[in-house]
Amino acid sequence: MPRPTFRSAACLAGLIALAAGCSPRVEPADLVLRNGPVATADPAHPRAEGVAVRAGTVVAVGTDREMEAYVGAKTEVIDLAGRFAMPGFIESHAHFTGVGAARMQLDLTKAASWDDIVTLVAEAASKAKPGEWITGRGWHQEKWTRPPEPAVEGFPTHDRLSRAAPGNPVFLTHASGHASIANAKAMELAGLTRATPNPRGGEILKDAAGEPIGVFRETGDALIERALARDRERRTPEQVEAELDREVELADREFLSKGITSVHDAGASFATVDRYKRFAEGGRLGVRLYVMLSESNESLAASAAKYRMVDAANGHLTVRAVKRLADGALGSRGAWLLEPYADAPSTGLNTYPIDQLAETARIAAANDLQLCVHAIGDRANRETLNVYEAAYQAAGRKDMRWRVEHAQHLATSDIPRFGTLGVIASMQGIHCTSDAPYVLARLGAGRAQEGAYAWRKLVAGGATIANGTDAPVEAVDPLPGYHALVARRQKDGQVFYGDQVLTRDEALAAYTLNGAYAAFEEKTKGSLSPGKYADITVLSADITQVPEADIEKAEVLYTIVGGKVLYRK
Numbered sequence: 081m082p083r084p085t086f087r088s089a090a091c092l093a094g095l096i097a098l099a100a101g102c103s104p105r106v107e108p109a110d111l112v113l114r115n116g117p118v119a120t121a122d123p124a125h126p127r128a129e130g131v132a133v134r135a136g137t138v139v140a141v142g143t144d145r146e147m148e149a150y151v152g153a154k155t156e157v158i159d160l161a162g163r164f165a166m167p168g169f170i171e172s173h174a175h176f177t178g179v180g181a182a183r184m185q186l187d188l189t190k191a192a193s194w195d196d197i198v199t200l201v202a203e204a205a206s207k208a209k210p211g212e213w214i215t216g217r218g219w220h221q222e223k224w225t226r227p228p229e230p231a232v233e234g235f236p237t238h239d240r241l242s243r244a245a246p247g248n249p250v251f252l253t254h255a256s257g258h259a260s261i262a263n264a265k266a267m268e269l270a271g272l273t274r275a276t277p278n279p280r281g282g283e284i285l286k287d288a289a290g291e292p293i294g295v296f297r298e299t300g301d302a303l304i305e306r307a308l309a310r311d312r313e314r315r316t317p318e319q320v321e322a323e324l325d326r327e328v329e330l331a332d333r334e335f336l337s338k339g340i341t342s343v344h345d346a347g348a349s350f351a352t353v354d355r356y357k358r359f360a361e362g363g364r365l366g367v368r369l370y371v372m373l374s375e376s377n378e379s380l381a382a383s384a385a386k387y388r389m390v391d392a393a394n395g396h397l398t399v400r401a402v403k404r405l406a407d408g409a410l411g412s413r414g415a416w417l418l419e420p421y422a423d424a425p426s427t428g429l430n431t432y433p434i435d436q437l438a439e440t441a442r443i444a445a446a447n448d449l450q451l452c453v454h455a456i457g458d459r460a461n462r463e464t465l466n467v468y469e470a471a472y473q474a475a476g477r478k479d480m481r482w483r484v485e486h487a488q489h490l491a492t493s494d495i496p497r498f499g500t501l502g503v504i505a506s507m508q509g510i511h512c513t514s515d516a517p518y519v520l521a522r523l524g525a526g527r528a529q530e531g532a533y534a535w536r537k538l539v540a541g542g543a544t545i546a547n548g549t550d551a552p553v554e555a556v557d558p559l560p561g562y563h564a565l566v567a568r569r570q571k572d573g574q575v576f577y578g579d580q581v582l583t584r585d586e587a588l589a590a591y592t593l594n595g596a597y598a599a600f601e602e603k604t605k606g607s608l609s610p611g612k613y614a615d616i617t618v619l620s621a622d623i624t625q626v627p628e629a630d631i632e633k634a635e636v637l638y639t640i641v642g643g644k645v646l647y648r649k
Contacts, residue, residue, distance in 0.1 A: 105149065106139075106140075106149050106150055107134065108134075108150060108151065108152025108153070108154065108155050109132040109133055109134045109139060109140075109150035109151070109152070109155050110133055110134050110135065110154075110155065110156065110643055111132075111133040111134075111155065111156045111157075111158070111614070111640075111643050112130060112131070112132050112133070112147050112150050112151055112155055112156070112157050112158070113130055113131045113133075113147075113157075113158045113160055113165050113616065113618070114129065114130035114144045114147045114148075114157065114158070114159060114160065115129065115130070115144055115159050115160045115161055115162065116128060116129040116130055116144075116160050116162075116163075116164070116165055117129065117160075117162075117164055117165070117622055118130065118131055118141065118160075118164075118165040118166070118608065119164070119165070119166045119167075119588060119622070119624055120141055120166075120167070120607055120608040120609065121166065121167045121588055121589055121592045121593045121606060121607040121608065122141075122593075122607040122608065122609045124609075125141060125609075126585075128141040128142055128143070128608075129142070129143050129144045129147070130142060130143065130144050130146070130147035130160075131147075131165060131608055131614070131616065132147055132150035133614040133616075133640075133643040134150075134643075135643070136394070136613065136614055136642035136643045136644075137610075137611060137612060137613055137614055137642075137643070138608055138609060138610050138611065138612050138613075138614050139610055140610060141608050141609070141610070158618070158638070160618065163618055163619065163620055163621075163637060164618065164619045164620070164621060164622040164623065164634075165608075165616055165617070165618050165619075166588065166592070166608075166616070166617055166618075166619070167592040167593070167605070167606055167607050167608050167615060167616065167617070168339065168340065168341025168342065168592075168605075168615035168616055168617045168639065168640070168641065169338070169339050169340045169341065169342075169558045169591050169592065169617055170340070170341070170342040170343075170344075170546075170591060170592055170595030170596060170599075170605070170606060171335065171340045171342065171343045171344065171548050171549060171551070171556070171558065171595070172344045172506050172546035172547055172548040172591075172594075172595040172598055172599075173344055173346050173485055173486075173506050173508060173546075173548035173549070173550055174335075174343055174344065174345065174346060174548055174549060174550060174551040174552075174556070175257075175345065175346055175347065175550075175551065175552060175553075176328070176331050176335075176343055176345040176348070176369065177324075177327045177328060177331060177345075177348070177352060178257075178331075178551070178552050179330070179331040179334055179335070179551050179552050179556060180326065180327030180328060180329070180330035180331035180332075180334075181217075181327050181552075182217050182218070182552040183330045183331075183334070184323070184326065184327070184330070185215040185216050185217060186200055186201070186204060186214065186215065186216030186217070186252070187216070187217070187218055188200065188216045188217060188218035188219040188252060188255075189217075189218035189255065189555070190218075191218070191219060191224070192224060192225045193224045193225055193226055193228075194221075194224060194228035194236045194240070197216075197219055197241075197252070198240045198241060198244050199244075200216070201214060201216070201241060201244045201245050201250055201252075201263075202244040202245065204245070204248075205244060205245035205247070205248050205250075208245075208248050210247045210248070211247065211248065211249075212248055213248065213249050213250075213251065213266075213308055213311055214245060214248050214249070214250045214251075215250075215251050215252070215253075215308075216251075216252045216253070217252070217253040217254075217255070217257075217552060218253075218255050218552070219252055219253075219254060219255060219261070220254065220255040220256070220411060221234050221235055221236065221411075222234070222411055222517060222518040223255075223514075223517070232285055232286075232287055232293050232295070233285065233413070233424065235259075235261070235285060235293065235295040236261065236293075236295070237287065237293040237294060237295075238261060238262065238263050238264060238267075238292075238293060238294025238295075241261065241263040241294065242263040242264035242265065242294075244263075245263060245265070246264075246265065247265065248263075248265060249262070249263065249265040249266035249268075249269050249307070249308075249311075250262060250263040250265070250266055251266050251301075251304055251308055254409075254411070254412060255411075255553055255554075256408075256409035256411050256412060256553055257409075257552075257553055258297065258298055258408040258409035258411075258412045258414045259295065259296060259297050259298070259408075259409070259411075259412035259414070260295070260296050260301045260304070261294050261295045261296070262294050262296070262301070262304045263294060264294075266304055266307065266308075267292060267294065267304070269307040269311075270303040270304045270306065270307040271303060271307075272284070272292060272303050272304070273292075274286065274290050274291050274292060276292070276303065278300060279299045279300060279302050280299065281298055281299045281429055281430065281431040281432070282296065282297055282298040282299030282300035282301070282302065282429070282431075283296070283297040283298065283300045283429070284296055284300045285297065285300075297408065297412050297413070297414050297429065298408045298412075298414050298429050298431050299431065324355060325355070328355060328356070328359055328365075329364075332359075332364075332365060332366050332367055333366075334556050335366075335367050335556055336366050336367060336639045336641075336646050336647040337636065337639070337647050338556045338557050338558060338636060338639075339558065339617035339618075339619065339636040339639050339647075340367060340556065340558060340617075340639070341367060341368060341605075341615035341616075341617065341639060341640075341641045342367060342368040342369075342370065342595065342596075342599075342601075342605060342615065343367050343368070343369055343370070344370045344371075344372070344506075344546075344548065344595070344598070344599060345369055345370065345371045345372060346372055346403055346452065346454075346485060346550075347372055347373075347374035347403040348371050348372065348373065348374060349373075349374060349375060350373070350375060350379070350383060350387055353371060353373070353387055353399055356369055356371065356397055357389075357392070357393070357397060360392065360393035360396040360397040361392075361393050365393070365396050365397070366641055366646045367396075367641065368395055368396050368397075368398075368605070368613075368615070368641065369396065369397050369398070370398045370400075370401070370599040370601070371397070371398065371399045371401070372401040372402060372403035372450075372452050373387065373399065373401065373402050373403065373449075374402075374403045375402075377436060377439050377440055377443060380402060380440070380443050380444075380447075381443050384402070384443065384447045384449060385447050387399050388400055388447060388448070388449065390600075391604070394642065395604065395613060395642070398599065398601070400448070400449055400450060400600070401449055401450040401451070401452050401483075401599075402440060402443075402444050402449050402450070402451050402452065403452050403453075403454070403485075404432050404437055404440055404451070404452070404453045404454065405431045405432055405453070405454040406430065406431065406432055406434075406437065406453050406454060406455045406460040406461075406463060406464050407428055407429055407430060407431055407454070407455060407456055407457050407459070407460035408428065408429050408431055408456070409456060410456055410457070410488065410489065410515060410518075410519065410522050410523075411515065411518060411522075413426060413428060413522070414428055414429045414431070415428045415456040415457035415460065415488075415489065415522075416428040416429060416430050416431075416455075416456075416457040416459040416460040416463075417457045417458055417459050417489075417523075418457075418458045418459045418462070418491060419527075421522055421523070422520075422521065422522060422523055422524035422527075423521050423522060427459065428457050428459070428460075430459075430460070430463075434463050434467065437453065437463075437464070437467050438467050438470065438471075441467050441468070441470075441471040442471065442474075444471075444482075445471055445474070445475050445480070450480065450481055450482055450483065450600070451468070451471075451480075451482045451483070452482070452483040452484075452485050452506065453467075453482075453483070453484055453485060454485045454486055455484050455485065455486060455487060456486045456487075456488045456489060457488075457489055458489050458490055458491045458494070458527075458531060461484060461487055461489070461490050461491075461494055462491060462494050464484055465484070465494060465497050465498075465501065465503065468482050468501060468503055469497075469501060472501065478501055478502050479502060480502075481502065481504055481597075481598065481600065482503055482504070483503065483504040483505075483506045483546075483598060484498070484503055484504070484505055484506065485506045486506070486507060486508065486511070486550075487505040487506070487507055487538075488507070488511060488515075488532065488533060489523065489527070489531055489532055490530075490531035490534055491530070491531060492530050492531060494531075495531060495534055495537050495538060495541055496541040496542075498538055498541060498542075498543035499538070499541035499542025499543040500541070500542070503543070504543070504544050504545075504546060504597075504598045505538050505543050505544070505545045505546070506545075506546045506548065506598060507533070507535070507545055507546070507547065507548075508547065508548050508549055508550045508554065508561060509533075509535075509547050509561040509562065509563075509564035509565040509587070509590075510549055510550075510554045510555075510560050510561040510564050511533070511550065511553075511554070512532075512533040512564050512568055512576060513560075513564045513568060513569060513570050513571070513576065514554060516568075516570050516574075516576040517570065519532055519576075528577070529577060532576075532577065533568075533576070533577075533580060534580055535565065535580050535581070535582055536579060536580040536581065536582065537580065539582070539586065544594050544597060544598065545582075545590050545594060546590060546594045546595045546597070546598040547561055547562075547565060547587070547590035547591045547594070547595065548561070548595075549561055558591055559623070559631060559632045559634055560632055561591070562587050562588075562591060562623060562631060563628070563631040563632050565581065565582045565586075565587035565590060566581055566582060566583070566584055566587045566628065566631070567581060567628050567631075568580065568581050569628070584623070584624040584625075585624065588623075588624060592606050592607065593606035593607050594606070613641075613642055614640060614642060614643040615640065615641050615642065616638070616639075616640040617636065617638070617639055617640070618636070618637045618638035618639075618640070619634045619635065619636060619637065620634050620635040620637055621633065621634040621635075635649060636649060637649045
């Protein structure tokens with residue numbers, strides 16, 4: 081099938097003339113996409129052949145013949161040539177600047193073993209200045225082809241890393257973002273010894289002799305983070321600004337290239353919001369951002385009202401949510417469980433005290449801010465739902481659309497509470513198939529079947545599921561996530577509890593209209609409906625119809641935001 085092509089308005093003049101007698105004359109559109117198919121994600125008009133756009137919004141969807149009436153002398157026309165158009169993907173949980181930052185350090189996501197990582201660090205050290213920090217992200221011990229040796233709880237020790245870069249501090253973040261590993265030089269600069277106690281909400285892993293192995297869970301790496309921060313204080317203000325701007329630029333480019341038109345940024349400081357606002361008001365932000373504030377309760381109480389904004393900069397920036405973390409990740413055994421891990425005596429970590437979370441809830445409600453809490457383990461989810469239920473009762477309402485971010489492992493009794501309370505399950509389909517190889521080891525078959533990525537059970541209970549990738553934890557690409565929602569198929573072909581799959585249309589809604597609803601934006605985005613923003617993604621194949629095996633083969637051909645083509649393959 082031929083690729084989509086632009087056709088000049090002049091080429092369509094004859095068609096317009098022929099159609100004039102049977103098509104109502106309307107004001108010409110700025111952009112027309114025709115010769116679909118088009119999936120609108122609008123239940124009232126789910127399929128079409130074309131879309132007409134004027135002044136950044138959708139003015140019509142319908143047949144090719146109906147679209148001809150909107151083509152004028154200055155209309156830009158995209159002939160889809162049978163390719164697939166849909167509402168722009170809404171990434172409902174990602175770390176925006178984290179994606180940009182990940183592009184500026186070692187990419188460890190493709191490392192097949194600890195050997196690969198040691199080699200990458202050694203190469204970086206050979207090019208680095210003495211004392212220069214080497215950072216990276218993306219390693220995951222459960223996804224290596226063979227376990228590291230020696231190891232503690234399946235994690236590598238720092239010895240080989242320290243030999244690979246003896247004169248450079250090394251700090252490598254786990255793919256989940258909930259663990260890290262450092263070499264001897266980094267621990268030396270941090271003043272970390274065998275006598276260093278675990279910080280609250282974190283753990284410094286040690287060997288049988290009581291020596292730190294260089295691996296840290298959750299807040300355990302606080303001293304390493306401080307040492308790295310001290311080093312970065314040596315940069316000039318100009319260098320700092322340039323680097324932070326570069327993170328935003330790289331992230332924006334990456335998301336647009338994957339067909340994503342809106343991103344829910346899961347945790348940003350006031351300073352980062354200021355940067356986003358500068359970018360958005362200067363016309364330098366292509367995607368639309370929905371931002372969750374990550375600031376202390378004291379800071380939120382003092383300044384949240386000042387930072388709250390909706391649809392600023394022509395719809396490119398909204399700040400109306402707060403982010404908290406109730407626990408860690410399952411892979412690093414930091415998820416907070418009701419019962420001990422199947423492969424360890426621990427029940428995980430509560431990373432933010434529940435009484436403080438209750439205070440966050442009070443502040444959020446008082447400032448009309450949505451509360452979004454990271455909760456992966458069943459205990460973390462239950463405690464979060466308890467806080468929400470109490471806050472709803474105190475406010476005398478439950479239409480606040482508060483969210484649980486991840487909601488990966490649930491107790492049976494808590495699954496219906498999402499629908500009953502109106503709590504949104506902001507989940508990441510790709511986590512299911514990515515994590516499945518070790519979920520059974522961590523939870524055991526009983527708990528896994530009961531509530532691991534229980535999408536169908538949540539939907540049956542009336543819950544709304546919004547999809548995302550948690551990038552840079554996973555790749556930004558939404559297609560593997562869509563595939564996971566409809567198939568739950570792992571790389572080895574095995575299906576992880578296939579009774580919990582979503583239908584193709586449900587999965588499309590999870591990545592479009594549900595994402596808009598999860599941000600109070602269903603009136604302006606999430607479907608190709610007249611009056612909404614013309615945020616459109618064009619793919620090489622109709623992912624709602626192609627064979628399952630071909631879903632991830634689809635390519636992003638165009639990303640259109642507000643009627644403007646911001647990415648073209």
